[in-house]
Amino acid sequence: MSDAELPVESLPIQPEPPESSSLELEPPMLEGRGLAKSYRVGGQRLDVLRGVDIAVREGEILAILGKSGCGKSTLLHVLGWLDSPDEGQILYRGRDRATVGATERAQLRNTALGFVFQFYHLLPELTALENVLMPSMITHGALTWGANRRVARERAAELVELVGLTTRAKHRPRQLSGGERQRVAIARALQNRPEFLFCDEPTGNLDGQTAEDVRALLWGLNETQGQTMVIVTHDAKLASQAHRIVHLVDGRIVTDREPELVEQVEL
Ligand SMILES: Nc1ncnc2c1ncn2[C@@H]1O[C@H](COP(=O)(O)OP(=O)(O)O)[C@@H](O)[C@H]1O
Numbered sequence: 523m524s525d526a527e528l529p530v531e532s533l534p535i536q537p538e539p540p541e542s543s544s545l546e547l548e549p550p551m552l553e554g555r556g557l558a559k560s561y562r563v564g565g566q567r568l569d570v571l572r573g574v575d576i577a578v579r580e581g582e583i584l585a586i587l588g589k590s591g592c593g594k595s596t597l598l599h600v601l602g603w604l605d606s607p608d609e610g611q612i613l614y615r616g617r618d619r620a621t622v623g624a625t626e627r628a629q630l631r632n633t634a635l636g637f638v639f640q641f642y643h644l645l646p647e648l649t650a651l652e653n654v655l656m657p658s659m660i661t662h663g664a665l666t667w668g669a670n671r672r673v674a675r676e677r678a679a680e681l682v683e684l685v686g687l688t689t690r691a692k693h694r695p696r697q698l699s700g701g702e703r704q705r706v707a708i709a710r711a712l713q714n715r716p717e718f719l720f721c722d723e724p725t726g727n728l729d730g731q732t733a734e735d736v737r738a739l740l741w742g743l744n745e746t747q748g749q750t751m752v753i754v755t756h757d758a759k760l761a762s763q764a765h766r767i768v769h770l771v772d773g774r775i776v777t778d779r780e781p782e783l784v785e786q787v788e789l
Pocket residue numbers: 561562563568570588589590591592593594595596597
């Protein structure tokens with residue numbers, strides 16, 4: 523009997539396509555849909571985000587480039603689950619922030635999402651090492667802190683070394699330069715091994731060489747362990763080294779292309 527005459531039931535089963543070919547169909551790790559946010563200032567409404575659609579894939583470095591005041595920090599806080607949008611949805615691994623309770627949301631922020639703030643937000647009374655330890659103390663709380671302290675301190679010391687601050691570990695923030703504080707803030711963001719890192723102007727207050735050191739540190743995390751990150755910046759040179767750039771202008775995304783293609787775009 524030839525193949526053409528075989529009953530349908532006995533046709534060979536098609537093998538499943540290889541997994542890699544379905545990668546494009548994988549849902550993004552982080553997705554913002556129609557994000558809008560405004561502030562009330564002196565009786566006036568200031569529309570800061572005006573319908574932002576954005577998606578970030580696992581393992582990607584995405585740069586959000588824009589002028590000062592265009593809404594970058596606001597957008598990053600919304601993407602990082604720190605702040606809620608007025609309109610739109612923010613999904614992390616398919617979970618909608620609006621449907622997740624406050625306790626679980628805080629837990630996700632503390633364990634999966636790392637945040638490097640534009641103005642560091644280090645605690646002034648704590649040393650550099652203690653600032654880096656802070657996320658572990660929050661995670662474990664008073665009850666389990668004792669049992670985890672040694673491992674957490676080792677991790678913090680490793681990170682302080684990674685950012686080149688071992689000799690400054692016992693300094694308080696006011697005894698550190700801007701660049702050193704920035705590096706403490708990065709180490710702190712990494713303490714709980716976040717699978718997603720948000721960086722707000724991570725090189726904004728640094729001189730050329732220190733900025734390059736910080737960039738190399740962040741990019742190294744991506745190369746060695748596939749760290750996913752979103753970096754907001756007004757620095758086109760930094761952004762040009764990301765895997766992808768989006769431009770934010772007046773609360774809207776105006777381009778979303780590969781870095782090579784955006785060099786002529788006026789900011
Ligand atoms: N909490 C707030 N209350 C009122 N206005 C705010 C607040 N946060 C930010 N803004 C305003 O929203 C705009 C965007 O701010 P921001 O997101 O910090 O921009 P960027 O980070 O791009 O400099 C600015 O005009 C800023 O003054």
